[in-house]
Amino acid sequence: MTEPVRDLAHLSHVELLTPKPDESLVYFREILGMEVAGEQGDSVYLRAFGDYERASLKLTASAQAGIGHLAYRTHSVEALERRVAALEAAGAGGAWHDGDLGHGAAYGFLDPDGHRFELFYESERYAAPPELRPALKNQPHRYPGRGVGVRQLDHVNFLAVDPGENRVFLQTNLGLRLTEQIVLDDGTEAGVWLASNQKSYDVTYTRDLTRTPGRLHHIAFFVDQREDVLRAADIFLEHGIVMESGPHKHAIQQTFFLYTWEPGGNRVEVCSGGFLIFAPDHEAVVWSQAERAKGQAWGMQTVASFHIKGTPHVSEEDALLAGGH
Amino acid sequence: MTEPVRDLAHLSHVELLTPKPDESLVYFREILGMEVAGEQGDSVYLRAFGDYERASLKLTASAQAGIGHLAYRTHSVEALERRVAALEAAGAGGAWHDGDLGHGAAYGFLDPDGHRFELFYESERYAAPPELRPALKNQPHRYPGRGVGVRQLDHVNFLAVDPGENRVFLQTNLGLRLTEQIVLDDGTEAGVWLASNQKSYDVTYTRDLTRTPGRLHHIAFFVDQREDVLRAADIFLEHGIVMESGPHKHAIQQTFFLYTWEPGGNRVEVCSGGFLIFAPDHEAVVWSQAERAKGQAWGMQTVASFHIKGTPHVSEEDALLAGGH
Amino acid sequence: MTEPVRDLAHLSHVELLTPKPDESLVYFREILGMEVAGEQGDSVYLRAFGDYERASLKLTASAQAGIGHLAYRTHSVEALERRVAALEAAGAGGAWHDGDLGHGAAYGFLDPDGHRFELFYESERYAAPPELRPALKNQPHRYPGRGVGVRQLDHVNFLAVDPGENRVFLQTNLGLRLTEQIVLDDGTEAGVWLASNQKSYDVTYTRDLTRTPGRLHHIAFFVDQREDVLRAADIFLEHGIVMESGPHKHAIQQTFFLYTWEPGGNRVEVCSGGFLIFAPDHEAVVWSQAERAKGQAWGMQTVASFHIKGTPHVSEEDALLAGGH
């Protein structure tokens, strides 16, 4: 048996596109409790108190909501080179470019569904300015005590026309591990959850029922306690933020979740709980169509929009919601 | 720069020695909510609901309280072979022996302070019997709904005459990473925290003020929420279990802790919280003597016994407690 | 202004009817964590760890699910006599009878919708047997550390053909205070919440859309923390108990709720949170049809069955669920 590839260290950051950049900024800064870590062009960079890197969110003004790119940091320079070589050998190569604020040269490429990924190694270690200096030096910046208080970016969920194809691509070329999976009776992979490290997943693909490539289902930020998610719901309610579903616990991955719509139109999750996967030889948990039909939230159903909507918004969503799913 | 060694997958289990095996068993099974996973000779094996392996605790009847051994699982057979070769090259070699119940051949050796470690790769994947089958198939066995409900073994804290010497040994030979450290004004390392994976630590050494080699400070089990630790305190109180310190949050590692004395005389922690370390190039956080003097629990002091007592119990502890420290 | 009547001290207990008494008993004892406090005829009495009286639940075998009676304890003998006199003067008199196990003579009568109420004053103060003796003497019996661990009966929610008529009856004759209310655009009272003390409600009437008199919507037990409700969901899932709705927070009364179906067919809620009402001159909060349409659970909708089903079950429920509501 060949030893598994473990070249990717962790999900580093995500670029989110918003047609309402000012309102989206209020959502992430005042309501989620993140801090601005820089600005450049049409983008504002934001960071959570647990981020050791400069930023985990790049918020970019755009005509439409959706995802800009997702970036992983590798374990080393050599690991980065190995992944680039693998992508190019597979005919999936992209191009190097100067990184975002806070990290070095990045190699960008597309997954089969058309989402943009970036890989890099060189990264600026964040040093808090005096007003954000934490009481405990093992924490990157002080606990905000403002709004939800998210600790870090947790995962990104893409929509894809064919989740299985994207899974194979990421396993083969990036060395991500498949940890959980929905396989329908006809063999279709309706959802795949992949991980770069001992978190049980950091990127997910679920089926795009509108069959539109390159869309985003949601991005998720982590809070320490389930009670923080409940308090987040109290805070979202006070701010008039629309909550779509939750707080509840998914059967898959056991994530305790709350889905909201940020003002720019993207679905943003606040999550907690779940578990780590320690087994180096973990076998993916496969959920069948029948198991899946039992309901996702402690055995209860989630709302229809959750299974259909994404960003950018497409008119097929409305047709599907009108017709059931 | 050489790529770092990452051959150890995770802390797997610990063997605890108890002069009161029946009462200790009640503590772990009825109060912590673990399940018996096998018996052999003078040992009972126990597992928590999140263990994917057979057991995380081997409870062995013994004349004195203390630690039997601590075992890590490696990432692969090759990784195991690399570590054994490194240990033997360093003149720290031990010997192969048949494993405990639930895993294959293990390589045992001693750290400089005399604590026994074991390494192995082959491991039995746990399959729950019908009465312990969980509602969600991504969980090894059902949530007990009994007692504290610990999810998994979290870490082991050894006492050592010289923590620094043991740190170097584990970094060099096992590839563990140093994540946090106490360095006194005279350069003495009063405490070291090491990790095999993205958990921020799984093994710790703190100074043995009695200068007795090979002792245990405590073992710790993880619960999902800080509220579970508070509820644990309620439960320990009802069962007459002596609590030494906590619930509180350490400055170092930010662990939310509660220390109890199990009936056999060993200190056992129930913990939650903390954080993961994602940075592949994490630099150890170093706490100075002055920082340390600020108090460990949200800036408050912990009790004197916490800094002195261990197992097996030695008479020097009493002398130190009488004289202050 | 006349001083308000405050003769009722608190909701004392409820009698629940079950066609599956053995399975219902397992639900309340093993899953909710209550203790058996006596048996008599077809009834088993159960108590929660916070009950200072003997029992808060009388579980009675019956052909159909539903409610037997609800009992309030008065502040004094004189207060009891005043309430009986008021009921008789209003032509709503009932009859005295020997009490249930644990309390003295009770006066039983019916509300306009036909639910049975009982009032009493003399009550046996519970003294825990050795095996249930708590560590802290200000607690009636020890925290169970088993299952959900409910502290006490919280409230009873009746269905009624006309909630408003029943509200007037309870305000006038028992001196209960109206704390919150749903008033539709046509003036219909769709729901009323009443309180005997500083808890914000202990009895509720919501409209019976099947127009069947005397039915029960649910009974509710209190746990100390919202996290306990989340953990309850984990436990219910493991035991195959069907959850209908929640964990979520109601807009009305801000109760944090989880509704389950106990094996006998009655809806049982586990709840926490909410608030106390300290104002002696509290004015009822009135929710309009439009406000109500915004959704009940942090602004999200609850499932249709929640608004229709009750016990005993009637066939009109199925018709309503098929036709929407």
Place this chain on the structure above:
Amino acid sequence: MTEPVRDLAHLSHVELLTPKPDESLVYFREILGMEVAGEQGDSVYLRAFGDYERASLKLTASAQAGIGHLAYRTHSVEALERRVAALEAAGAGGAWHDGDLGHGAAYGFLDPDGHRFELFYESERYAAPPELRPALKNQPHRYPGRGVGVRQLDHVNFLAVDPGENRVFLQTNLGLRLTEQIVLDDGTEAGVWLASNQKSYDVTYTRDLTRTPGRLHHIAFFVDQREDVLRAADIFLEHGIVMESGPHKHAIQQTFFLYTWEPGGNRVEVCSGGFLIFAPDHEAVVWSQAERAKGQAWGMQTVASFHIKGTPHVSEEDALLAGGH
């Protein structure tokens, strides 16, 4: 048996004296998350999000830290008149004066130890301005999402030379109920807990070991969840607020507590948990000297300063702390 007096509705507000009014204001507004509800002379009025009255804290600039007065609202005008008549008949009469901002005429008097009490009935019902309007109309103002987020004033703990004498005074003249009590072997009452309603206490006296009359031990604000207290500790730590003791659970009253020193020098508690007392004939729980010696916090000891210090600060405290206690 005479029916018990229940003329006091609830603890309404407290006046705190501070030599550092600006810094104390930051503590209550930015760290505890209260809102300013008015200013007058040397006083700033503050309110918490659950206060239905205008304010629960009057913060008054003063040469020394300490307590100004404590105020109860009565159930009615008649109840107020009855209490005034009782006080005057007992020779403990005081005088009427115009109330603070937010309430009508108040009757002020002193307890035997010299603390000032006020009683009133007329009270302004708070109506939130647009920027503080809550999402849920059954809540006085919006959840702050800032700092600790306290809901309401919970209780006041006075120091007294003779707690027993003050207990008798409040039971007799105000109709407060004794709920818990510490009685030493020599019959001395070392602590008394009294309640006006179903909260298990709202005013407490503990012995002043310096034998200085009229001092304050602490005031306490309530948060909804124990987890909120833990998060409060995280927030206090970030703001450099000194924590004296906790988070922990008292044996007496089972309050989950955290004691801090606000910048003006007064001890302020953030608390949660505990229980309600529903029994109209509740008998006080009496803790003996031996029971008390078992430790207060889940069986562990609290720090010495907790048993000695109060405001205003007196030099005897230092002598006692130096000499043990």
